Amino acid sequence: MNTRRMIMVCVLIAAFAGVMYVTLHYKSSAPAIVSPPAPSMPASSCHGSIEFSSYTFLPGAGAGDVTARFFSTKQQQKDGALPDNWLTCIELSHGTSSSPFQVLSGFDFVWTDTSNPLGFITTPDANFDGYRDIQIQSFLGISNARYSFWLYNPASKTFVYNAALGHLLNPAFNASARTIDSYASDGCAGACYHDETLRWEQGNLVVIRKEVQEENNDGTAFIKTVLEEMHGVLATSSVQTIPANQIYGGQQ
Secondary structure, X not given: OOHHXXXXXXXXXXXXXXXXXXXXXXXXXXXXXOOOOEEEEOOOOOOOOEEEEEEEEOOOOOOOOEEEEEEEOOOEOOOOOOEOEEEEEEEEEEOOOOOOOEEEEEEEXXXXXXXXXXXXXXXXXXXXXXXXXXXXXXXXXXOOEEEEXXXXXXXXXXXXXXXXXHOOEOEEEEOOOOEEEEEEEOOHHHOOEEEEEEEEEOOEEEEEEEEEEEEOOOOOEEEEEEEEEEOOEEEEEEEEEEEHHHHOOXXX
């Protein structure tokens, strides 16, 4: 092999090694991406799963009753002791029909009390359009919970996945004010928190008020900051320093 050919071979080997290094390094260092539940599927079925509960509700005038049937692919713990139902798929059908018009999938959530589906599904009017939507609990921590939402579309008579609502913690819907409150506990025995008030504007969620309370550096006080919407922009309206012993009732 002549010198020129040897040089070309060495260059190719080095280039290939570099590509493999970058590829392996990226795979090992890239953060894991957690996908949300699948937005929806066309009428099909939760094939291969077992139904363990159901819930029937009326979305609104002209919609007709909708029955949500909950399915799992796992029915017990490895030791066979207690029931351990994992919500993996939901079939939506009209009334008592066994043929679903929509399937929601991609869940992986423990549903321990099969006799109480309302413990995990609620049907608020999340966008205040007069129709009830689907809210499914997707995360439950010590103080905070997160949900997946599907908004009812009266034109198509289907439920459309909404990612923005899924980012809110502990959402509460105020129908009279047409606002949504999202409260997140940040620790400090409940003294640290984020509290946001949002409203719908042209199909988008907009924060109109934010209240944040954080502990100062030495733990002797808390700083409460309130921001309010002014001319379409959130601006600080007040900042308050509160002694820690006032919040904890002199127990510190």
